[in-house]
Amino acid sequence: MTIRDVIAFTIRSLQGFRVRTILMLMAMAIGVAAVVMLTALGDGARRFVAEQFSALGTNLLIVLPGRSETTGGPPPLLGETPRDLTLDDALELKRIPGVRRVAPVSLGNAEISVGARNREVLIVGTSGDYRRIRKLNISRGRFLETPDPRRMSPECVIGTEVRTQLFGVQAALGQWLRLGDRRCRVVGILGTEQHSLGLSMDEIVLVPVALAMAMFNKESLFRVLVEAGSRDRLDQTQKAILNVIRARHEGEDDVTVIAQDAVLATFDNILRALTYAVAGIAAIALAVAGVLIMNIMLIAVTQRTAEIGLLKALGARPRQITLLFLSEAATLSMSGAVVGWMIGEFGAWVMARAYPAVPIGAPVWAVLAALGVALGTGVLFGIMPAMRAAKLDPVAALSRR
Amino acid sequence: MIRLQGISREFLVGDQTIQAIRHIDLSLDAGEYVAIMGPSGSGKSTLLNVIGLLDRPTAGTYLFTEQDVTHLSDNEISQVRQSKIGFVFQFFHLVPRLTAADNIALPMTLAGIPPAVRRERVSEVLESIGLSDRGHHRPDQLSGGQRQRVAIARATVMNPSVILADEPTGNLDSKSGQDVLRILEGLNDRGIMLLVVTHDLEIGARARRRLRIVDGAIESDLKQ
Numbered sequence: 129m130t131i132r133d134v135i136a137f138t139i140r141s142l143q144g145f146r147v148r149t150i151l152m153l154m155a156m157a158i159g160v161a162a163v164v165m166l167t168a169l170g171d172g173a174r175r176f177v178a179e180q181f182s183a184l185g186t187n188l189l190i191v192l193p194g195r196s197e198t199t200g201g202p203p204p205l206l207g208e209t210p211r212d213l214t215l216d217d218a219l220e221l222k223r224i225p226g227v228r229r230v231a232p233v234s235l236g237n238a239e240i241s242v243g244a245r246n247r248e249v250l251i252v253g254t255s256g257d258y259r260r261i262r263k264l265n266i267s268r269g270r271f272l273e274t275p276d277p278r279r280m281s282p283e284c285v286i287g288t289e290v291r292t293q294l295f296g297v298q299a300a301l302g303q304w305l306r307l308g309d310r311r312c313r314v315v316g317i318l319g320t321e322q323h324s325l326g327l328s329m330d331e332i333v334l335v336p337v338a339l340a341m342a343m344f345n346k347e348s349l350f351r352v353l354v355e356a357g358s359r360d361r362l363d364q365t366q367k368a369i370l371n372v373i374r375a376r377h378e379g380e381d382d383v384t385v386i387a388q389d390a391v392l393a394t395f396d397n398i399l400r401a402l403t404y405a406v407a408g409i410a411a412i413a414l415a416v417a418g419v420l421i422m423n424i425m426l427i428a429v430t431q432r433t434a435e436i437g438l439l440k441a442l443g444a445r446p447r448q449i450t451l452l453f454l455s456e457a458a459t460l461s462m463s464g465a466v467v468g469w470m471i472g473e474f475g476a477w478v479m480a481r482a483y484p485a486v487p488i489g490a491p492v493w494a495v496l497a498a499l500g501v502a503l504g505t506g507v508l509f510g511i512m513p514a515m516r517a518a519k520l521d522p523v524a525a526l527s528r529r
Numbered sequence: 530m531i532r533l534q535g536i537s538r539e540f541l542v543g544d545q546t547i548q549a550i551r552h553i554d555l556s557l558d559a560g561e562y563v564a565i566m567g568p569s570g571s572g573k574s575t576l577l578n579v580i581g582l583l584d585r586p587t588a589g590t591y592l593f594t595e596q597d598v599t600h601l602s603d604n605e606i607s608q609v610r611q612s613k614i615g616f617v618f619q620f621f622h623l624v625p626r627l628t629a630a631d632n633i634a635l636p637m638t639l640a641g642i643p644p645a646v647r648r649e650r651v652s653e654v655l656e657s658i659g660l661s662d663r664g665h666h667r668p669d670q671l672s673g674g675q676r677q678r679v680a681i682a683r684a685t686v687m688n689p690s691v692i693l694a695d696e697p698t699g700n701l702d703s704k705s706g707q708d709v710l711r712i713l714e715g716l717n718d719r720g721i722m723l724l725v726v727t728h729d730l731e732i733g734a735r736a737r738r739r740l741r742i743v744d745g746a747i748e749s750d751l752k753q
C-alpha cells in the first residue's frame with residue numbers, strides 16, 4: 129500500500145465518522161491553543177520586563193539604603209534602623225573613578241494645583257543626571273539642571289498628562305504651580321508615552337532632589353542610581369561604592385548595591401519559570417486529549433471490527449492494519465494541533481491588540497513543543513488500539529454483524 | 530491443487546472442546562465446482578475458512594498448490610490470500626464509506642498496485658458484472674443483488690485461482706440469487722475453482738461435485 133493510498137483511506141474514514149472526527153479535533157485543538165496562548169502571554173510578559181530593563185541601560189547600579197540579607201553577616205540588632213543614605217553620600221559616589229553619572233532619587237506623593245485645578249501626583253526628586261540615565265525625552269523647555277543638587281531651586285518638570293490636567297490648552301512653560309506647601313515654576317515638559325519599569329512618566333512631576341527631601345521631610349534617599357562608564361567595570365565600581373559608603377558610615381555595610389543586570393536576570397528567570405509552569409499546565413490538556421484519542425480509537429476498532437476482518441480477508445498484513453489505524457490517530461491529532469495552533473495565534477493576536485505595550489507572541493519553542501506533544505500523544509495513544517486491530521481474528525471479526 | 534490431510538478444527542468454549550470439523554481428508558483440483566452442504570452447525574463455514582486461510586486448523590496438514598501452508602507466518606498467509614483466494618460472504622461486507630469502484634479496488638490498493646492499473650482493471654470487472662454505470666455509487670445506494678455482484682467483482686479483481694462463497698445467495702431474493710450464481714459459474718467456466726456453501730438443494734444440484742458435511746465430517750462426496 130503506498131503512502132498516498134494510506135492517506136486517501138485515512139481521509140475517507142475521517143470523513144465517514146464526522147462527529148467523532150470533529151470531537152477529537154476539538155480536544156486536540158483546545159490543548160494546543162491553550163499552550164500557545166498561555167506561553168504567548170507568559171513570554172510576552174518576560175520580554176516586556178526585559179525591554180523595560182534594557183531601556184535603562186545595562187551598566188546601571190542601584191544603591192539602596194539598608195543591608196541586603198543575602199550579603200551575609202549578622203542581622204541588625206532589634207530596633208536598629210539602618211543609617212540614612214544621604215545626599216552627601218550620593219554626591220561622594222560621583223568622585224569614584226569609572227562612575228559616569230549619579231542620580232539621587234527621593235520619592236513621595238503630593239497635591240499639585242494651579243488655580244482651582246488640583247490632583248495628587250507622584251513626585252520624583254532627582255538631579256540632572258536622571259534624565260540621561262533614564263533616557264527621558266523633553267518635549268518643551270529643559271530638564272532640571274541645578275549645578276549643585278543641594279540647592280532647592282523652585283523648579284519642576286512635568287509629565288504630559290499632568291500638564292493637560294492642570295493647564296488644559298493654556299501654555300504651561302514658565303508658569304508657577306503649587307506643590308504641597310511650596311511653589312515652583314514649570315521649566316520643562318516630558319515627551320509622551322515614556323515608561324520606566326511600567327511606570328508611566330506622563331503622570332509624574334520631577335523636582336530637584338533637595339526640594340523633594342525637604343517637602344517630604346526626609347533625611348534618607350529612596351535610592352541612588354549610578355551609571356558606570358562601561359559594563360566591564362561594573363564589579364569594580366560596585367566594590368568602590370561599598371567602600372566609599374563604609375568609610376562614610378563608620379565601617380558599617382548598611383547599603384545594598386544591585387546591578388541592573390542581576391535584577392533583570394532574576395525577573396527573567398521568574399517569568400520564564402512561570403511561562404514553563406503555565407505551558408506545563410496547558411500540556412495536561414494535551415495529555416487529556418491523547419487519552420480521549422485512545423478511547424475513541426478503541427471504540428473505532430470495536431465499531432469497525434467487520435471492516436478489519438474484511439481487510440484481512442483481502443490480504444492486508446497485520447502491519448498494514450496497524451499503519452492504517454495509527455495514521456488515523458496521527459492525522460487527527462496533527463490536524464487538531466494545527467487548528468489549535470491557529471486559534472492560539474489568533475488569540476495571541478487579539479491579546480496583543482488589547483495590550484499594545486506588551487510584546488505578546490508565542491515563542492517558537494512552545495509552538496514546536498505543542499505540535500510535537502500533540503503528534504506524540506496521538507501516535508502513542510493510537511498504538512494500542514491499532515495493535516488491537518491488527519491482532520483481531522478475521523473469522524470472528526467477519527462473523528459479527 | 531488443494532489437499533487437506535487429517536484436518537481438524539477445535540474450539541475451546543469454557544472448559545469444553547467443540548470439534549467443528551474432524552479428520553477431514555479432501556483433494557480439490559483446479560477449476561472444480563464444488564457445493565458444500567449439510568445441516569446448520571455441521572462445520573461448513575469452518576471448513577471454508579480453513580481452506581481460505583482465514584482460520585488455522587488445530588491438527589492436520591494443508592497443501593495449497595503443493596505448498597504446505599499449515600505453518601506459514603501471518604504475513605506469508607496474507608500474501609497467499611491476497612493473490613490466490615477470493616471471498617464472497619453472505620453479508621457482502623462492503624466498506625460503507627467507499628464507492629463500489631473503491632471497494633472493488635481495495636485488494637489491489639492493499640497489494641500496492643498503481644492507481645492507473647487499478648482503474649483499468651476495475652472498469653473491466655465492473656463491466657463483467659453489468660454495473661459499469663454504478664462505479665461511483667456507495668453500497669447504501671445499491672440493491673442487495675448489486676452489492677453481492679460488487680463483492681464478487683472485488684473477489685475476482687486479483688485474478689485468484691479459488692473463489693470461496695459462504696451462502697452467497699442467503700440474503701438475496703431468488704431472482705438476484707440466480708444472477709449472482711450465474712456470475713460465479715461464469716468465473717468457474719473460465720477455470721477458477723469455485724466452492725459454494727449453501728443450504729439450497731437446488732443450488733447445490735448445479736455443482737459438479739457435492740460434499741455433504743455432518744457433524745464435522747464428510748458424509749458423502751458425489752461427483753457427476
Ligand SMILES: Nc1ncnc2c1ncn2[C@@H]1O[C@H](COP(=O)(O)OP(=O)(O)OP(=O)(O)O)[C@@H](O)[C@H]1O
Nearest residue numbers: 540542547548549568569570571572573574575576
Ligand atoms: N469461534 C467459535 N467458537 C466456538 N465454537 C465455534 C466457533 N465457530 C464455530 N463454532 C462451532 O463449530 C461448529 C461448526 O460451526 P460452523 O459455523 O462451521 O457451522 P456451519 O455449518 O457453517 O453452520 P450454518 O449452516 O449455521 O452456518 C458449530 O457447532 C459452532 O458452534
Ligand SMILES: [Mg+2]
Nearest residue numbers: 573574575695
Ligand atoms: Mg456457516
